[in-house]
Amino acid sequence: MTGIVDWASQRARMVIAFIILSIVAGTTAYISLPKEGEPDIEIPALFVSVNFPGISAEDSEKLLVKPMETELSDLDGLKEMTGTAGENYAGVALEFEFGWDKSQIMADVRDAMNAAEADFPEGAEQYTINEINFSEFPIIIVSLSGPVPERTLARIAKDLQDRLEGLEPVLEAGIAGNRDEMVEVVIDPLRLEAYNVTANELLTVVQNNNQLIAAGEVDSAQGAFSVKIPSSFDDTGDIYDLPIKTNGDRVVTLGDLARINLTFEDRAGTARFNGETAIALQVVKRKGFNIIDTAALVRKVVAEAENNWPSELQVAVQVDSSNDQSRIIASMVSQLEGSVLTAIALVMIVTLAALGIRPALLVGFAIPTSFLLCFALLAVMGVPVSNIVMFGLILAVGMLVDGAIVVVEYADKQIAEGEGPMHAYVAAAKRMFWPVVSSTATTLCAFLPMLFWPGVPGQFMMMLPVTLIFVLSASLLVALVYLPVMGGVTGRIERWFTLRIESIATTRCYLHIA
Template structure:
C-alpha cells in the first residue's frame, strides 16, 4: 500500500516516468531489426564429399571412415550418421543442445582438413554446412531482357557486387546465364603426328599465361613495384604460342588445335514466366533488418541506368519484407483499434477519465515490451509479432477488469 500511496502523492514523477517510457519505447520500436524468422540454432553439421566413379564400398573405406575417425573426437558430439553411395559420402554430425554452433562448425572444418590428408589426392573438396534459417534467401532479383544471356549475366554480376556492399547483406549469389571462356579443341591425330601430348599444351599455356612479379626499384626516396604482365587478353595470342621446336620448324598451338572464344558449360539455370533470365539471390546476415535491406536494393535498381542498361528489365520475387511489413501493420492497426474501441466502450460506462487510463495502458505496455526486446537483442520477427498481437487482447481484458473494480470501490 505504501508504494501505491507514494505513486499517488507524486504525480509529477509518474508523468516523467511515463514520458521516459514513451520515448524509450518509440526509439526501441524504430531501431528494432525486422526479419521473417527468429535466429534458431540447430546443432547439426553436415559433411558432403564427392569422389567421382568410386563404388559405395570404396567410398565407405576411403572417405567416410576417415572423416568419422577425426570428427568423433570433437567434444560435444552426440551422434554421427553417415551414408555412402556411389561417388558420394554424406555425414551428419549431431551436437548437444548447449554447443555454440559456430565453434562446432570450425572444429569440424579443422578435423575434416586433417582427414583429407589421409584420403586420395583426386577427391573433391568436402562441403561442410550448417542449417541456419536466418540465412535463407530474403529476396530474388530477376534480370531479363533481349540483350543476350552473356550480357544479362554481366549486368547481374555488377548488381551483385553493389548489393553485397550494403551492411547486413551476407551474400548476393548469381544464378543462370552464361560465362565467356577460351576453348582449345585439340586434334588428337595431329598431336600424335608431332609426338606431342595434352600435357605439353597445358603446361605451355600455364607457363605463358601469367603475370610475373619483378620485385621493386628504388629511385631516391621512392620505391616502385615492377610487374611483367603476361596474361592474354585475346584468344589470337594463344594460337601463336610455340609448343615445341623441331629443328628449324616451330609447332604452334594453331597447328594442332582450334582456339575459340566461346561460352562455358552452364551449371545453373534461371527462368521467369518461361523466359531465360539471370537471378540474384540476396541473403541477409542474422539479426539484420530485412525491410531496410529490401528497400535499399529496390532503391538501387530503380531508374539506375548505370547498373540497368536499356533493354534490361528488373523484377522482384520471393520478397519476405512484404510479409513482415504486413504483419507490422496488422500489429499497429490492432493497437490503434484496441485503444479506440476500448476508450469508446468504457467512456459510456465509466466516464472519460477511466476510459482514458485503460486506453493508454495498451500503448504503454507495448512501449515497455519494445524496450525490453531491444535490450535483450531480440528482433521483431514473425513469432514476436504474432505474440504481441495475441497479448493485445489480454492487456485489454486485464485493464478493463482492474479499472472496473477500482470504479466500483
C-alpha cells in the first residue's frame, strides 16, 4: 500500500495536475450542488380522510372510521394505525415499516378503501389519500395585499401563479386566501307564482343544462362526423337567457324569475400579512434544484411582473415575501464557510507557532482540499448540501488535519537533519502511512454504525456518517499523496530560492572585497 507514495512522488507533475483538477471539480460541485434545509427523506406514512357534511363525531366514528379500520388493518407492513373522528370528517393515519414498497402499498390502500367505501352511508364524499413529503413544503410565500378589489388581487395572483409555475425549478405555486368566483342565483317566489313556474320545474331545467352531451356519430357519404349538443354556460348572459318555460307566445327565462349576481364562494380560509388580509402564493420547488437560486428566481420573476403593472396598481398593491427558506440556507452556508476559514486560520496559527511557515501552509491547504474532494464525491452521489451535511463537515474540521500534521511534522524533522524535501516527505508519508490510516479508520468506526440506524431517524441522520466518511477518506488522500508531492515541490522551490539568494549575496560580497 505504501507503494502509492513512491508512485506519486515519481509522477509529481501528474499529481499536481490531479490536485488542480480536484480543486476545480470540488469548487464546481460546491457551486452547483442543491442547497436544502432538511434532508429530503421519504416518510413511510399515509393519511386517509373522508368528508361527510353534517355528520356528528359519534356517527363519524361508527359509520366511517370503523369500516376504514376494519379494511385497512390487514395491510402488509402496517406498523401503527390511528383513527380520528370529528364533525363533518373522519380520518385514519397509517404508519408502515421502514423500507416499504410505496407503489404497492398505495394500491393496497385504494383497494381497501374501495371496499370500505361500499359500507359508507349515502352522502359521504370521495376519500383522499395524502402522503407526508418534506419536499412539498413551500420555500417562499409571496403575499399580495392592498386597498384594491378582491377580484383584482385574485387576477394578479393567478397571473403570477402562471408565471411561477412556468419556471423549471418550481413544482407548484398554490394560491391561499382567495375565493373562487361563483354565480349566485336568488329566486324570487313572487315571480315564480306570477309566471306559474314551480320550484321543481326550475331545478330540473337548471340541472339539465350546463352540460356538453355527446350525441354519437353520423356516417355519410361525405365522411363521419361526431355530433354533440352544446349546452354549457360560457358567461352570465347564458344563465340569464336560460329558457325555463313557454308562457303563451313568450319564453320565460331564468333572468325573469331570479336575480343573478357574479360573486365569490364563502371564505374557507384567510391569509394575512402584517395584520392585513392578503392573497398568498406558496411556492414549492422541484426536487434536486438549489433552494437559494430558486428563491432568487422567484423574487426576480415577481419583480419583473410588478414592473409591468400600471403605475396606479404598483402604488396600491403591496408585494411582500415571507417564510423564505433560502435566507436560512444562505446563512447556514455562510456559517460553514466562516467556520472553515476560521478553522484554517486557527490551525495555521498553531502549526506556525509549532513548526514554521511551510508546514503551516501545507496543513492549511489540507482542510479546503479535503472539503472540495468531499463535495465532488457528494455531487457524484447526487446528494444535496443540507444542514446535516454541513454539520458533518464542521464536525470533521478538527479530525481531518491530524494526518497532515503528523506527516508534515515528521518530514520537517527529516529536512532539519539534512534530507532533501521530496525524499523527506516521501519517507514521512511511508513511515506514517499505517498509523494515519489506522487512526482515521478508528474514527470512522465510531460513526459507521449510524449507517445502519433503522427507521426515519436513521434515514434523516444517514448523511452525517456518509459526509464524515467522504471527508476523512479525502483527508487520507491529501495527507498521504497530495501533501508529500506538494511538500517536496515547495521544498525544492524554497531551496532553489535560498541557494539563489545565497549565491547573489556571495557574489556581492566577493565584488565588494575585490
